[in-house]
Every structure is written in C-alpha cells, then in structure tokens.
Amino acid sequence: MTGTEEPRIGVFVCHCGHNIAGTVDVAKVAQTAAGLPNVVFATDEMFMCSDNGQQLIREKIKEHRLNRVVVASCSPRMHEPTFRRVCEEAGLNRYLFEQVNLREHVSWCHMREPEAATAKAIDLVRMSVARAARLETLPVKTVQVTPRTLVVGGGIAGITASLDIADRGFEVVLVERQPRLGGNLINWTHLFPTDETGAEVLEPLINRVRNHDKIKIFTDAEVVAFDGYIGNFQATVRETKTGRESHHDVGAVIVTTGFQSFKPHGYYGYKITPDILTLAELQEMPRSKELRRPSDGQLVKKLAFIGCVGSREPGVKGHEHCSRHCCSAVAKAAADLRARTEEVVILYQDVRTYGKGHEEFHRLARSRRVIYSKFPERDKPKVTLEDGRITIRWHDVLADEDLILQPDMLVLASAMVPPDTADEVAKLFSLTRSSDGFFNPEHIKLAPLTTHTAGIMIAGAAQAAKNAHEAAIDASGAAAKAVGLMARGEVEIESTVAHVNPDLCSSCHTCVTACPYHAISMDTSRTPEVALVTEAKCHGCGTCAAGCPSGAIMMRHSTTDQILAMVEAYLCPPPAAQEVRAQ
C-alpha cells in the first residue's frame, strides 16, 4: 500500500478496562467515528493492546481493506510502537498509523466530567481521523555502522569503555586531552575502600589499553571536528604538541570527559593560607606516615573538614547538586588520618554515605572518635585567620551551641563540577546540559547512557557527579551500547525528516542556520543553490520548516497540512459529525 489511494480508515476505541470506559462513553465515541469522512470501520474493544485487540486490528485491516488505522487508547508514548508493529504485520506501512490519547489526556484528568470528557474524546478522534487521511507511506531506512568507536576522555570511564569494546573485537580510538591516561583518579593517593593509590588501581588497566592491538591512543590530543550521523561519524583528532591532525571514521562515540574538582575561591578562606585546601588537593599530597601541613611542614595535630563546599546550594547555578562522593571520601580520609593526629573534626550539613560499604566508613570514623558537628544550612561556618591561626566559628545544631576551633589544617570537600571544556564538547557532539552543567542522558531513568544524538553515549562523571565505581559501571554499559550497534552492523533511521522542495526554495539560508544538527547545507550544484537535507543527520524537529519563509520544507509525518487538518477538524467539524453529536 502506498498511502496515496483513497483513505479507508479503521477506528478502534479502547476501553482500557475501566480506565477509559469508566469516564468516557466509548461506544458513543466509536459510533460517532463511524460517521466521519473516510472511516469505513469503527468499533470499541476492551483492551486494544492485548493479543485479542491486536488480532482484531489485523483482521479488520484485511476484511475492510483498511489503509489507515486509528487507535484511540492510551498515550502514543506508550503503545505507538506496539500498534505500528501490528500494522506492519498486516502489511500496512507503520507511518499509516495514528493514535489518540484518550486515557492520559482525557479519562484520567477529567474523571468527574464524563460528558465533557466524552465530547473531548470525540473531538480528538475526529482530529486524528482527519490527520490519518493525510498520512503517507514512508520508507523504513537502514544505514551501515562503521565498526569502530571513538572514546573521548581517558579517565577510569574511558579506559574501561575502551577495554570492554576492544575485548569484544571492535576497534577503539581513545582521545585524551592530558599528556597521560588516568584522568582525575590517577593523581589520588588514597582511594576507598582499599587505600590503594589511583596509579596502583589504574596502571594495570592502562598497560592493557596501551598493549591492545584494537585500541589506538591519542594523548595530549583533542577532537577538533566532528560530523556525521549514527553509524557514520567522522572525527578529526589534533595532537596538541605536533599539531598533526588525523581523520577517523567511527560508528559510535562514548563521551567520558569526566569532571573537575571545584576550586572554592571565596569559600571558607580557601587559599588564604596553604593550610586550607580541598579534599582533592589533600588526595594529591604524597603518601606519608605523617600528616604535615603545607605551609611550614609542621605536624598536623588538629585537623578539620568542611562538607558540601560548592555543592547543594539552591539557587547557585552549577552548584545545586549533591556531589555524591564527598561524604564517603571525607569519612574515609578522616578515619585514616585520625591515627596520625590528635583530633579530627568534620563540620557537615548532612551526611549521605549512600554507596555500598560507605556507611561502614562513616561508622569507622565515628568509632575512631572523629567528631562530627552539624552546622545550619543557612548559617555556614566562618573561617578567618587570627594571629596566623585558622579559626572556625560555627553553630552546632545538635548541641545548640556556638563553637570555635583552631585546626592546623582545614580540608574543604569541594564539589564535582563539569570541566571548563564541557561547553566545547557539548557543541561538538550536539549534547545538551542539565542545570548543573553535566551532559543530559536521553532519559534520566530509561536511557541514562545514550543521548539525544543517536550513536553518541555518555558515561561516568560526564553525566553527573559520581564516584569511580559508578563511572566504571556506566562505562561498561555504554560500551555494551556501542558494541550492540557495531555488532548489528546496520541501524534503522527515522523517516520522519525534513524534505526541501527545490522549486520553492529561495536560497535564503534560514533553515541552514535554524538546524541544530547542521543537517541542512546548500546544494551548490544547482543555480541558484538550494537547501539540501542530509536525511540521516536530520532529527525531525521541524525547526527549519517553521522558519522557512517560502514554505519549501516539508516535515514528513508532521506536515503543515496534517497539523492544520487537525485544527480544522476540531474547530470546524464536518456536518455529518455534527449531526451525530446532536442525536
């Protein structure tokens, strides 16, 4: 079926048990639908998504030679794929299906108004029938996938992802901005829970990466140009020292650009003396049996920590999130250092040692008589230098007392924030960023590793503040996504894309600048040049079509005609429908 013949529409109204039928008069909706233009069959049924319901659709497509199917049931965000598949099974192109949302948008939100809800349901069905009559068959397209993955960032996540992919026999191009692999972690000297150094944990992995014949490593390098679409990306890598550029065709990308440790200038006297430092800076101090303060090398007798520095600050852009690793890392550091000092005090706003084994560190710290003191959220500790000594004044919430401490060293557990380069990376790979500046996943719960750009994954602290353990889990997950794509060898792409009618194009370039994906270029082989859509790069947002002053751009499956037909069907119902409604 081509979708160009006279529309023969079947309308299937779903009861969804009592969910829809309890509010909406579904029989009346089906009856009304039967009288609409081009509708040759209409019925109501208990559960359209059930095996029986699906079978009914397939049978009626055959029996009535239906070439359009409208199902009035739940949200298309739920069952559109189901019903599209049913249509395909009956030989009908998936794009000739249209769904009406009678549950989420009608029965569930108008439960006390059955009559008005039924009228709304009838309107919505009439609108969808009008659209259905204008639906067109679209091809289901596939593209080949280049069996090579680009991994951007060589920290724990990038290393893990690269090894996972290479071990499954696929090629990896690993690009790291710094001169060596290992990210933040390799600089740290006391990792929890085992107290190994970052180097001890990472070196074996880095050696494996270096010696893997499937992994090509570029350190001191960055991706400077990136183009293409799922399965067929082209990346240009520039080596900073030599300026040498190389081009790589890849089928998938994993972005593992990680985080940077927030330098809390303006917080708690940071840097007014070298003895006030961040937890990351403490972590980078050489391992030693003694704890000596940076300013004069004296032994530290009293040590203090302050938590949530630059984290959990409502209203402060980029600092509203919990950095998640700090509570556990502070507990671990305090428990370790307690033996080398006379007193360790942790000033905290809340303690969230949520990870596996982390609460045990918290307990260990307390059992070693590390003192925890809670300060009020709205009245943070004040840190000054008095006679050259660090002086902290705060209010202890639980004792309800004002306290003073003069520690030899103060460690600020500062936030994990996105690296300064996050903006460039976001632009390069068309990623979006959340309010805390980390990259957005495709879906926070259901698709945390993929992004809105098909074929590009994110893993580790590039996605949100997280610890190394979580970053490694992410990396394996993202690697599995990339391998899945490469192993299949081809991938389906949406046909719901923009199309330029060259005869109408006035060469104004509006669409070229409007497209967020650089999917539109000018076809210079024509005179005058006209806009041309690279369909595989088009995501179907329609921003170009709405901006085109000549109406030259058609959005397939979301044509202006289809949309305005719905508006017209709602506001100017055909006479037949009005008669039925009047009965």
Added chain:
Amino acid sequence: MSSHVLQEQASAEKTWEPRIVAYCCNWCSYAGADLAGTSRIQYPTNARIIRVNCTGRISPEFILAALDLGADGVLVSGCHPGDCHYTSGNLKLRARWALMEKAIEQAGVDPRRVRLQWASASEAQIFADGVRTLIDQVKKLGPIAREWR
C-alpha cells in the same frame, strides 16, 4: 433585536466554553500532560492537544490559523529553555513568539488568548495549571468572534 433573541444570546454566552488548541512538544509537555493524567491531576476539559516533535516546529501560521478557524485560545507548551530535546528548537520558537504576539495584537486579537509555557516531562502540575490559567484568561475575554474581524 427582540428581547427573546437577546435572552438566547445571553444564555448562549453563559454556557459558552472556550475552545483551546494546545500544541505540545513530544518530549516535555506532551509527556508532562501524560503524567498529569497518570497522577490523576484534574483540569478543565477545554484544551485539545496536538503533538508536535518540538515547539520549534510551530510556525506562527499554526497559531494564527487556529485563531482564524475559531479557537478562543492557543496554548504552546514545550521544554524549558536549555532543556530542549533538539538542543535549541524551543529557543527558536521563543524568538518567533514575541513577533507573533505583536502580529496577533495588530490583527485586533487580544494577545492574552495565546500562552507560551515551559513544562518538563515531570512538571504535570505546571502543565495542568498552565491550561487552567489560559482558560481563565480566555473566559474573561469571551468568545473570539467578538474580536476577530
């Protein structure tokens, strides 16, 4: 006009319910409207949602055509700025919006008949409240036929 006709007109206006065309983007506001249903948040029945991929798809033509065909109000609901599924479609719509509001005003239609709102997939209440706000606004303005000439 006879008093009978006037009475009929008055009663028609009493029972008049505004007709609202609501364009929602698939990723944020349509999903937000879904969540409103799933959460059983109750709001007036006047709006008919039309799903588009992105608010960036919405050209001024869609809004003007709806008003022209007799919609008493038009709602456009999309992802928050900076949170667009397609990176920046909602920003393009926002850029067009100011101009379009002017055009509506110049055509003699009260711009309070159109409403642009941002509601994410998790902001069911904000979506429902937005629908209610527009309906209340439009109810104060009365049927569009009074203005659109």
